[in-house]
Amino acid sequence: MITPTKTRQIVLASRPQGWPTPENFRLETIELPAPADGQVVVANHYMSVDPYMRGRMNDVKSYAPPFQVDRPLDGAAVGEVIVSASPDVHIGQIVLHGLGWREHAVVPATAVTVVDAVAAPESAYLSVLGMTGLTAYAGLMAAARFRPGDTVFVSGAAGAVGSLVGQIAKLSGAARVIGSAGSPAKVARLRELGFDAAFNYHDGPVADQLRAAAPDGIDVYFDNVGGDHLEAAIDSLNNGGHVALCGAISQYNSTEPPAAPRNLALAIGKQLTLQGFLVGGHRDLMPEFHEKVVGWLADGSLRWDETVRKGLDAAPQAFIDLLAGANTGKMVVRL
Incomplete structure (x- = not known):
């Protein structure tokens, strides 16, 4: 060359x-x-x-x-x-x-x-085999302290990280996985990827749509969006629930302070854990993550x-x- x-x-x-x-x-x-x-x-x-x-x-x-x-x-x-x-x-x-x-x-x-x-x-x-995949895995397993049987809500769920979070949760024993996305095509794709429920956040208030999708509440929220999605998740989180704060894309281009979440005081009575994380702090999980993902890709159970x-x-x-x-x-x- x-x-x-x-x-x-x-x-x-x-x-x-x-x-x-x-x-x-x-x-x-x-x-x-x-x-x-x-x-x-x-x-x-x-x-x-x-x-x-x-x-x-x-x-x-x-x-x-x-x-x-x-x-x-x-x-x-x-x-x-x-x-x-x-x-x-x-x-x-x-x-x-x-x-x-x-x-x-x-x-x-x-x-x-x-x-x-x-x-x-x-x-x-x-x-899927790089930092994007590790972000999904570490955020769910370490920051959100996922446990089999949890109900998981993922915002920005059709994105690179979110789509993997939902699938990893299902493959790891989640009872129910819900995703939000911004178009009918993306909502349809989430259902193809195995999400139990998905909604278009343009179709109505996120809080109302999340309550309908998770009438018994959620245990884990993986946050890629912030703003109204985080506020809705706080409303729906069960006592002792966990939030992995990965991103806040709804605010990245804002020139004014965000209006939500306005219900943060609920985190006290519900004893919620809101954990921000950076993927660089979880490189120790790479061998475990890589072993699992390679297997899931090989048998076709994980799609990207x-x-x-x-x-x-x-x-x-x-x-x-x-x-x-x-x-x-x-x-x-x-x-």
Whole structure:
């Protein structure tokens, strides 16, 4: 393979105010540097766009450093090593790393993970076999303290994480799994994936629809949305219930403070546990997670969806569309 001398990348052109727009991004062509000792050059095949990236576009302190204006964005990507200056990673290997939003990445060999592209499609390592899958598993099992027999409610349930949470709960012995989504097609897909009930949050108040779907209450709420979904879940949670706070996508582009939840005082009398979590704090669960997921994938009991956009040029709009709920399953960009 001929190593290119130039490559393209997406940089943050400006910080969004509210919803991101295409003008917040800029496509640049740059010289591709040669790798230093211990580095590899990766031709990216797939890159991930994720909701958490919206928070990194703000210049505020958080669990992940903010993106810098006029600098390339980053995120999970998978691709082929085309140049190696490391004895540990070889040309032709498929690797997972953290320098997406560009067609080629120069990465320390210590910062890549070699993956088996024969055992599973490359994009699976950005989704069901990667941090997305571990987020679903760790959030349900560790943060939400799931127990067989629980009734589980998942918001944003047709998304990359939510769709896996519901299936893992069912496969692990949940009595009932309920999901919310934003379109009739997504609701239908949740039922195909084995959710016992699903509703479109555009069809009426979330609290009313959740009560109808779970008349005996819920024991676990996996929160990807925040706002009115969290308020509804607090209403429906049984005494001693658990909430895994994974995301709050309903608030990421807000310019005003959220109005909900307004019923947080109920958490006292119900003795609820609301547990925020980050997937990086649960890497110890990766072997357990991987063993179970590989088995479920092999026997067909776990299914995963992805929405694929083509070309680096499409990445900014893919990210904007992700925040608007245009994806079913994992949103990835094929480069």
